[in-house]
Amino acid sequence: MSSAEPLAALADLLGPRGLITAPADIAPYAEDWRRLYRGRPRAVLRPANTAELAAAVGICAGAGLGIVPQGGNTSMVGGATPSASGGEVVLALSRLNRVRAIDPVDLTLTIEAGATVKAAQDAAAAAGCQLPLSIASEGSATIGGVLSTNAGGNMTLRYGNARDLVLGLEVVLADGRVWEGLRRLRKDNTGYCLRQIFLGAEGTLGIITAAVLKLVPAPRQRVVAFAALPSAEAALSLLTRCQRRDQAALVAFEYMGGHGMELVLQHIPDTQLPLAAAAEHYALVEFASSRAEAGFTEDVEEMIAQAMAAGEVRDATLAASEAQARAIWRLREEHAEAQKRAGASIKNDVSVPVSLVPEFLRAAPAACRALMPGIRVVAFGHLGDGNIHFNLRPPETMAEADFLAQDHAVMDAVLGVVRRLGGSFSAEHGVGRLKTYLMPDWRGGVELDLMRALKTAFDPHGLLNAGKIFP
Numbered sequence: 001m002s003s004a005e006p007l008a009a010l011a012d013l014l015g016p017r018g019l020i021t022a023p024a025d026i027a028p029y030a031e032d033w034r035r036l037y038r039g040r041p042r043a044v045l046r047p048a049n050t051a052e053l054a055a056a057v058g059i060c061a062g063a064g065l066g067i068v069p070q071g072g073n074t075s076m077v078g079g080a081t082p083s084a085s086g087g088e089v090v091l092a093l094s095r096l097n098r099v100r101a102i103d104p105v106d107l108t109l110t111i112e113a114g115a116t117v118k119a120a121q122d123a124a125a126a127a128g129c130q131l132p133l134s135i136a137s138e139g140s141a142t143i144g145g146v147l148s149t150n151a152g153g154n155m156t157l158r159y160g161n162a163r164d165l166v167l168g169l170e171v172v173l174a175d176g177r178v179w180e181g182l183r184r185l186r187k188d189n190t191g192y193c194l195r196q197i198f199l200g201a202e203g204t205l206g207i208i209t210a211a212v213l214k215l216v217p218a219p220r221q222r223v224v225a226f227a228a229l230p231s232a233e234a235a236l237s238l239l240t241r242c243q244r245r246d247q248a249a250l251v252a253f254e255y256m257g258g259h260g261m262e263l264v265l266q267h268i269p270d271t272q273l274p275l276a277a278a279a280e281h282y283a284l285v286e287f288a289s290s291r292a293e294a295g296f297t298e299d300v301e302e303m304i305a306q307a308m309a310a311g312e313v314r315d316a317t318l319a320a321s322e323a324q325a326r327a328i329w330r331l332r333e334e335h336a337e338a339q340k341r342a343g344a345s346i347k348n349d350v351s352v353p354v355s356l357v358p359e360f361l362r363a364a365p366a367a368c369r370a371l372m373p374g375i376r377v378v379a380f381g382h383l384g385d386g387n388i389h390f391n392l393r394p395p396e397t398m399a400e401a402d403f404l405a406q407d408h409a410v411m412d413a414v415l416g417v418v419r420r421l422g423g424s425f426s427a428e429h430g431v432g433r434l435k436t437y438l439m440p441d442w443r444g445g446v447e448l449d450l451m452r453a454l455k456t457a458f459d460p461h462g463l464l465n466a467g468k469i470f471p
Contacts, residue, residue, distance in 0.1 A: 005063070006059055006060065006062070006063035006065055007019070007021065007042065007043055009059050010043065010045060010056055010059055010060075010089075013052060013055055013056060013059065014045060014046065014047060014048075014052060014056060017046065017048070017095075018045065018046045018047055018048060018052065018095075019043055019044070019045060019046070020043060020044035020045075020046065021042075021043045021044075025044070026041060026043070026044055026090075028073075029041065029044045029070060029073065029082075029090045029092060030081070030082060030090070031081065032073065032075060032078045032080070032081040033073060033074050033075065033076070034076060034078075034340070034347075036078055036434065037078040037081040037433060038081070038084070039068075039081050039082030039083050039084050039088070040082070040083075040084045040085070040086045041068065041082040041086075041088050041089055041090045042065065042086060042087070042088065042089050043089045043090075044089065044090045044091075044092055045089055045090065045091045045092065046092050046094065046095050047091075047093075047095065047096070048095045048096070049095075049096065050096065050170060050172065050178060050209045050210065053091070053093075053096070053172055053207065053209060054172045054176050054177070054178050055176065056091070057091075057172050057173075057174070057175075057176040057207065058175065058176030059176075060089060060463065061174060061175050061176055061461070061463060064087075064461070064463070065087065065088065065089055065463070066082075066083075066085075066087055066088035066089070066462075066463050066464075066466050067088065067089060067091050067207075067463055067464055067465070068080060068081070068082045068088050068089070068090050068091065068203070068465055069091045069093065069144070069148070069203035069207045069464070069465060070090050070091065070092050070093070070145075071093055071094075071113065071114065071141065071142030071143075071144045071145025071146075071148075072116065072137065072140040072141040072142045072145055073140075074137040074140055074141045074145065075145070075149070075429070075430070075432055076336075076347060076349065076429045076432075076434075077349075077426075077429050077430055077431060077432030077433065077434040077435055078432045078433035078434050078468075079149060079202050079203075079429075079430050079431070079432030079433065079465075079468055080145065080203070080432075080465075081433065083466070083467055088466070091207065092114075093112075093113045093114035093142060093144050093207075093209070094114045094142070095114060096112040096113055096114035096115075096144075096209055096210070097112055097114040097115040097116075097119065098111070098112050098115070099111050099112075099115070099119075099120075099123045100112065100210065102123060102124070102127045102129075102215075103184070104127045104128055104129055104215075106184055107129060107214060107215040107216065107217070108167060108184045108212050108213065108214065108215060109123060109124055109129075109131060109212070109213045109215055110168075110182060110184075110210065110211070110212050110213075111123065111143055111210065111211060111213065112143070112144075112209065112210045113142060113143050113144025113145075113147070113207075113208045113209050113210060113211065114142050114143075114144060115142060115143050116138065116139060116140060116141065116142055116143075117131075117133060117134075117135060117137075117138035117139075117141050117142070117143060117146055118138045118139045120133075120143055120213070121133075121134075121138065124215050124218075125218065127215075128217070128218050129215040129216065129217060129218055130215060130216050130217070130218045130219065131165075131213060131215055132155045132158070132159035132165065132214075132215075132216050133146070133151075133153055133155060133159070133162060133165060133213075134153050134154045134155050134252075135151055135152075135153040135154065136332075136333040136334075136335075136336060137336075143208075143211060143213075144207075144208045144209070144211075146162050147162050147163070147166060147169075147198075147199055147208050147211055148198070148199070148200070148201065148202055148203050148208055149162075149200065149202055149428070149429065149430040150162050150163045150199050150200030150428070150430075151428055152382060152385065152387060152427065152428035153382075153428070154251075154252045154254065154286075154332075154382065155251055155252055156382060156384070156385045156387070156428075157250065157251065157252055157253055157382065157384030157385050158250060158251050158252070159216070161428070162199065163196060163199040163200060164214075165213050165214045166195055166199060166211055166212070166213060166214075167183060167184055167185065167186070167195075167212040167213070167214060168181050168182040168183040168184060168185075168195060168211065168212035169181045169182065169194075169195040169198060169199075169208055169210070169211050169212075170182050170208070170209045170210040170211070171198050171206040171207065171208055171209065172206060172207045172209055173206050173458065174205075174206065174458060174459040174460075174461070174463055174464050178209075179194065179206070181194060181195055182210060182211075182212050183212065184212050197454065197458075200430070201469075202430050202431065202432065202465060202468050202469055203464060203465040203468070204455060204459065204464050204465045204468055204469055204470075205454065205455065205458040205459060205464065206458060206459075206464070207464070216290075217290045218290070219288035219289060219290055220289065220290055220291060220292045221288065221289045221291070221292065221296045221297070222286065222287070222288045222325065223286070223287045223288075223296065223297050223300045223318060223319070224284070224285070224286050224318070224319040224324075224325040224328050224329065225283075225284070225285045225286075225287075225300060225304060225316055225317070225318050225319075226274055226275070226282065226283075226284050226285075226316065226317050226319075226328045226331070227282065227283045227284075227285070227304070227307075227313045227314075227315065227316035227317075228275050228277070228278075228279035228281070228282055228313070228314045228315045228316070229279065229281040229282065229283055229312065229313060229314065230279075230281065230311065230312075230314055231280075231281060231358070232255070232281060232357065232358040232361040232362070233358045234281070234311070234312045234313070235255050235281060235283050235357075235358070235383055236354070236355070236357060236358050236383070237307075237310075237312045238253075238283055238285070238307050238312045238313060239253050239283075239354075239383060239384060241303060241306070241307055241310075241312065242285060242287075242303065245299070245303050246287070246299070248289075249287045249288060249289050249296075250285070250286075250287055250384075251286045251287060251288045252284070252285065252286040252382075252384065253283065253284075253285050253286075253382070253383055253384035254283065254284040254285075254332050254380070254381070254382060254383065254384075255281070255282070255283055255357075255379070255380060255381060255382075255383035255388070256281075256282040256283075256284070256331070256332060256335070256379075256380040257280065257281060257282075257361075257377065257378065257379040257380060258278065258279060258280040258281065258282075259376055259377060259378055259393075260335050260338070260339075260378040260379065260380045260391075261273070261278070261282060261331065262278070263335070263338040263339060263342050263378065264331055264334050264335060264338040266338070266342075267337075267338045267341040267342055268330075268334045268337065268338050268341075271327075271330060271331060271334065272327070273331075274317045274324075274327070274328060275315045275316075275317060276315060277315065279314060279315075283383070284328060284329070284331070284332050287300055297318065300318065301318065304316050304318070332380065335378070335380050335389070336389075339378055339391060339393070342393065343393070343394075343400055344393070344394060344400035344401075344403055344404050345378065345391050345392060345393050346391065346392045346403070346404070346407045346410045346411060347389065347391045348389070348390040348391065348392075348411060348414045348415070348418075348425075349387070349389055349426055349427050349428060349429040350387070350388060350390055350414065350415070350418045350423055350424065350425060350426075350427055351385070351386045351387045351388070351418075351423050351424045351427035351428075352386050352388075352418060352421040352422065352423035353386055353421065353422060353423070354383070354384070354385065354386040356386075356421045356422075356423075357383055357386055357388060359421065360388065360390075360417060360418070360421055360423070361379060361388070363417045363420075363421075364377075364379075364390055364413075364414050364417045364418075365377045365379075367413040367414065367416060367417055368392055368410060368413050368414065370413075371409060371410065371413045372395065372398075372406070372410065373395065374395030374396065374397070374398070375392050375393070375394065375395055375410070376392065376393040376394070376395070376396075377390070377391075377392060377393075378390075378391040378392070378393060379391070386423075386427075387427035387428055388427075390414055392410055392414075408437075415438070419442075424442075425438050425442055430469075431468065431469045432468055432469075433467055433468060436467070436468070436469060436470060436471045437471055439469065439470065439471050440471055448470075451469070451470070452470065455470065
């Protein structure tokens with residue numbers, strides 16, 4: 001088959017809205033959000049439904065064209081960026097964005113993979129429910145991308161990662177066949193749990209086109225607190241206090257370091273610290289309840305007062321309105337964008353046991369400063385589940401290019417601490433292109449052999465998202 005033949009067949013199948021070939025129109029799909037990678041795809045496919053997508057995959061498989069699935073293109077590790085080989089197409093799922101069904105009795109939402117997380121949240125809210133999944137990029141990140149990377153986010157502490165919210169999937173396989181697994185069952189013990197194989201596989205085993213997601217009743221009460229803390233150890237003590245006070249009501253516990261907060265206040269318009277003075281450590285805590293009983297806010301206030309008396313909290317405020325709650329959450333969610341605007345950074349998405357987070361936050365900066373005096377630390381993340389985004393900025397006198405040239409050495413310094421503490425080099429962002437070199441050392445032997453066996457079984461010709469996960 002000539003190089004033009006598959007594109008002609010795809011044009012006939014998808015129509016003018018479904019096939020993009022002009023270089024200027026392809027450009028936004030060819031570069032990742034962090035601008036670390038830029039590819040050269042032959043075309044961008046935009047199927048309108050699962051049948052079109054499956055047929056397009058079949059055409060690509062017959063022609064040996066690699067396929068790079070792409071949702072909102074918000075990957076932090078180059079997981080949805082094509083290569084520069086010219087032998088791949090980007091498969092954009094943005095037109096598969098329908099809510100297929102919502103059941104407030106079953107507490108399920110059946111939704112297509114191209115819908116944004118925010119659209120899914122809004123659909124759940126309209127039915128008096130809540131999708132307990134929240135990430136900073138939820139306005140652009142899509143359901144398919146979130147499930148393919150098993151994203152965590154701000155509510156993992158209470159509801160688990162993305163995979164914990166999935167009851168069923170619809171998936172297009174590498175040969176164009178469709179697995180119809182959109183089941184709403186809470187119990188279904190019939191052999192291998194196939195949906196879990198695709199969740200977190202980063203589009204290397206199949207293309208998720210729709211999912212059945214678990215919902216929860218919409219909360220009737222919500223309290224968001226923001227606190228300045230004397231240390232990372234105090235943050236862990238406050239987390240423990242919150243869990244023992246009312247673990248069922250604790251939705252999120254986020255940690256932020258002082259330098260990261262400075263960047264947000266400096267680079268993000270209309271942000272303001274809601275406390276009298278800046279600090280080196282902060283915590284954002286959210287409680288929610290589906291009960292309407294009185295005294296919920298007062299209980300949180302009492303607990304914060306006890307934490308202050310114990311020296312765990314220096315200063316704190318509770319949001320008095322939904323607008324204030326959103327403003328507080330914005331201080332946490334804009335950390336990534338603030339760093340992007342500030343300039344070059346080396347990012348680490350790591351996890352350690354929750355009890356060892358303070359030790360990590362002591363040891364990792366020390367290891368980095370021993371390697372590079374003056375390096376600046378931006379640490380923030382989901383302390384409640386042990387996931388810290390440990391990012392580094394160059395010393396004030398170092399050129400950004402010189403700093404980025406040492407990215408592997410800096411990451412290795414951080415990961416040496418992570419390994420000593422029994423952690424992981426990727427907590428929620430995935431492996432993508434950025435971290436494939438780490439896989440043999442961290443997941444080699446039997447574990448990586450099993451992953452390769454799955455890849456060979458599901459995608460024997462290696463056409464799905466090549467160059468991701470595997471070194």
